[in-house]
Amino acid sequence: MSAGSSMAAALGGLGLLHGRFRLAAAAAATSSALSPRAPVRGGAATFPSAGRNYGSEAKEEEELRVQYLDEEHKGIVVLGLNRSHAKNALNKNLLKMMSKAVDALKSDKKVRTVIFRSEVPGIFCAGADLKERAKMHSSEVGSFVSKARATINEMGGTQRLPRAIGVSLAKELIFSARIVDGEEAKSIGLISHVVEQNEAGDAAYRRALALAREFLPQGPVAMRVAKLAIDQGMEVDLVTGLAIEEACYAQTIPTKDRIEGLLAFKEKRSPRYKGE
Known part of the structure; x- marks a missing residue:
């Protein structure tokens, strides 16, 4: 994005990339x-x-x-x-x-x-x-x-x-x-x-x-859909943006990462996300 993308910048320089990273x-x-x-x-x-x-x-x-x-x-x-x-x-x-x-x-x-x-x-x-x-x-x-x-x-x-x-x-x-x-x-x-x-x-x-x-330690799936929700939501009105957020969140529900996050919280440990 970068992130760094950073000690002096280009106005309209390199920014966030589309994709999962x-x-x-x-x-x-x-x-x-x-x-x-x-x-x-x-x-x-x-x-x-x-x-x-x-x-x-x-x-x-x-x-x-x-x-x-x-x-x-x-x-x-x-x-x-x-x-x-x-x-x-x-x-x-x-x-x-x-x-x-x-x-x-x-x-x-x-x-x-x-x-x-x-x-x-x-x-x-x-x-x-x-x-x-x-x-x-x-x-x-x-x-x-x-x-x-x-x-x-x-x-x-x-x-x-x-x-x-x-x-x-x-x-x-x-x-x-x-x-x-x-x-x-x-x-x-x-x-x-x-x-x-x-x-x-x-x-x-x-x-x-x-x-x-x-x-790095954050869940890849959650980060991907959060980025998608932010990028797409910025181009529409609030109501539509909230609908986009809901649709993006729905993508995380069937994932192993979501279950891992819940288990890690219950077991009081750091989650080990795999992006699945």
Whole structure:
């Protein structure tokens, strides 16, 4: 999402992914943490070096690095953007790799949370690759934007930004293209967390990782339907939203996880959910 998705963010950057896992996006506009003075508009953050590896398995795929974390972080996958020469600007190739990676993760039941982060020091994502866009034929642009929106749920700022911070303020930011720092972004509800940078340069990622760890012990089925209820409910009136919530809850009733939760409560122990 990410969660972390986080030390400076892109306005309309990487957000929650559709599917059964959760996203904590490092330096994203959703579930993110920013350094107090990091500007928000296309992204500007300080992150660990690209070579840093926090997991037992890391796969280098040109401009996208996939890391499966282990031990107490097992179930968390980190997708690292690594287009240093272009400040992680999103081009067709990177979007294709991101889409492929996300599709693979959706079918992996062991994956519980996904974190998007930058592997490039000093930047998260500069937005769309305008150099590539300038070379596109007009007939290609629409398709590119559609694919980008399908991969990155937070694109579509004219619709999503007003829903997040209100119509008036959204118009102000969009019309002026004004840069806001981390503190202001948090104060207007654009992001969730602001953190002070640390010596390693990965304070936001660490915050996103801590948030992702909070998701791990929760029931996968309950989290999936809760996410569905929230996402769909935000687009309709309250009465319809409550009906969506009821329908989503009904999906949990026949599951083994629901029984496990009840037994764990009765036996005064932590539940052991399996997503079944």
